[in-house]
Amino acid sequence: MRRPGGAALAAAALVLLAAACGSRVPESEFTERPAERGGGAAPSGEARGEPVRVGVIASETSPVGDAFSGPQDGALAYFEALNARGGVGGRPIEAVTCDDGGSGLGNSDCVRELVLKEKVFALVATTSLNYAGAPQVSDAGVPDIGGQPIGAAYETYPHLYGIYGSRAPRTGGKPGWGGDLYGGTEVYRYFKREHGARTAAVVSYNQAASASYARSVTSGLEAEGYDVVTEQVDFSLPNFDAVAADLRARGVDLVFDAVDTGGNAKLCRALDEAGVELTAKVTNVQNWNSSVREDYADAERCRNSLWVTGSSRNYEDTEEPAVKAFRDGMDRYADTGTRSQWQLEGWAAAMWFADAAKSCGKDLTRACVEDFMNRAEPYDAGGLLLPARFEQVPEPPKTRPTCVSAARWQDDADGGDGGWVTQGEMTENCFTVPQLPYRP
Structure with missing residues (x-):
């Protein structure tokens, strides 16, 4: 791996900050919805209906090497496993990937490619060193689900849903509350x-x-x-x-x-x-x-x-059924040689999208998917995540x-x-x- 330059260090610092400040509400405070434990799968059998096309953007060839590829690997493996079980309502998920090279220009190109040319229904597990295309994604009303909050985009724009949830207003102006985020x-x-x-x-x-x-x-x-x-x-x-x-x-x-x-x-x-x-x-x-x-x-x-x-x-906790399903899916569908927590979180992001899509039944729309993302009940991806939700509160909490x-x-x-x-x-x-x- 090459020594990262200033941009890479900025990204690393923001990743660290997101990890340090990604606080969650205790699970005991909420009532779990049974649908969350299902992983979004349709009845068994290979999916044969009209595909649902989603985009996955990752900074695979960035100044920090392939460090940002984990969530994409996890998401792609989940979709492969999901399709083998019947997809969402019999419809397979067709994932289109784009490597933005870790640059803002490359990211904007990927957004244009996926949103305008490929016309993806949603983005899933975005992991970008410089998410310069975030305003365009938001303006197009494309749900971006389960992305890694490396920068401030997931605390700024509507239609963007980071993997750890958010309380920020996300009005498209300054990030957080008047430019301040809280951890x-x-x-x-x-x-x-x-x-x-x-x-x-x-x-x-x-x-x-x-x-x-x-x-x-x-x-x-x-x-x-x-x-x-x-x-x-x-x-x-x-x-x-x-x-x-x-x-x-x-x-x-x-x-x-x-x-x-x-x-x-x-x-x-x-x-x-x-x-x-x-x-x-x-x-x-x-x-x-x-x-x-x-x-x-x-x-x-x-x-x-x-x-x-x-x-x-922990991705090593294979005694947990949801973790074992992740590890089995990665072993079968992802030839990466390593296992990581970011792969698990990419798998969870894809599950979050699938469960949101499943909630729509035959009437799959972006509005319906976002209704699921914005619901009051927290989401835990079958126990893979600490419960996360999206609630826009006008003032930042003190505790x-x-x-x-x-x-x-x-x-x-x-x-x-x-x-x-x-x-x-x-x-x-x-x-x-x-x-x-x-x-x-």
């Missing part, structure tokens, strides 16, 4: 409650997007009463050895970062060489994948202190009940690759926490 402190509360952590470090580059994300993490940690150590390294020549030495001297419990995967691996190696013992080295949903053993090959101690947090169920999905990496004692081990039931890792403003 909770549940991740920091979790580590404080479960592990007694009190001192945390935030490591960033001397680059605008990285530094901005680091400030938001610092603000959240301070709101939860942590002693915070901030470390900034030069983007071109980062001295992680000096950072590791300082963190050891200060007795840091947790380490959060605003650097790329390559930088994380180098930081972990430096922490190991300095003998730093951590409660957790916390990363995000974008790095929640099966390549950890390879990425952190020379940092065994730090590798086994890696934690991830997010808003979806909010939230939950956290958490997992820790553990090497295989018998010499295998190891994997992510879930830490508590995600619908029970819940807190009422303050909502803090940030600027996208």
Whole structure:
């Protein structure tokens, strides 16, 4: 993977921010609709009716390599599995993909290709480094369902429905509430409650997007009463050895970062060489994948202190029926070689669209699909997601009940690759926490 440039770091920072601020309402507060557990499938048998065409945009060839392809892989596998079971009301889903190359111009081209030329009914699992075409999607009234909130588009435009839900007005003007978005402190509360952590470090580059994300993490940690150590390294020549030495001297419990995967691996190696013992080295949903053993090959101690947090169920939890269905579908329909949380969330996005389409019966319209997306009941994709919904509230909440999905990496004692081990039931890792403003 190439070292990401400024745009890539901006995207990485926003992905991290979305993961950190993707708070959800506890499942216990709502009543689940039985239809959500069905996965949107029609009666068994191959779908033969008129296809429903959907578009999938991903920044497959972006400055961060193929890091943005996971949701697309998951969505495509879900549609293959769905079609094998009869599609939606006997109609197959026909997915048309477009790689925007990670650029705003490429994204706008993809939007024109899919919306104007291919005339897709909806977009699903959009994962774009620069979602420049979002205004055109919204103006065309095309539902965009289950996209990754890498930028602020899913908190800005109507007809766009991010994978984690939203409370923002989404009127098409400024994002959020007058340009401010809000995120909770549940991740920091979790580590404080479960592990007694009190001192945390935030490591960033001397680059605008990285530094901005680091400030938001610092603000959240301070709101939860942590002693915070901030470390900034030069983007071109980062001295992680000096950072590791300082963190050891200060007795840091947790380490959060605003650097790329390559930088994380180098930081972990430096922490190991300095003998730093951590409660957790916390990363995000974008790095929640099966390549950890390879990425952190020379940092065994730090590798086994890696934690991830997010808003979806661990893709390793195959004892859960919905996760097993995802893994079986990926094994059959996706020849990618790796498994990741973003693949699971892409699968969940496709399920969300399918369930919305199924709710329409024979009268499948965009308006009907959006009625499903905007309903009061939350959606959890058969238990894959923390319950999410879309409600446009005029004022941002000061506090909010939230939950956290958490997992820790553990090497295989018998010499295998190891994997992510879930830490508590995600619908029970819940807190009422303050909502803090940030600027996208």
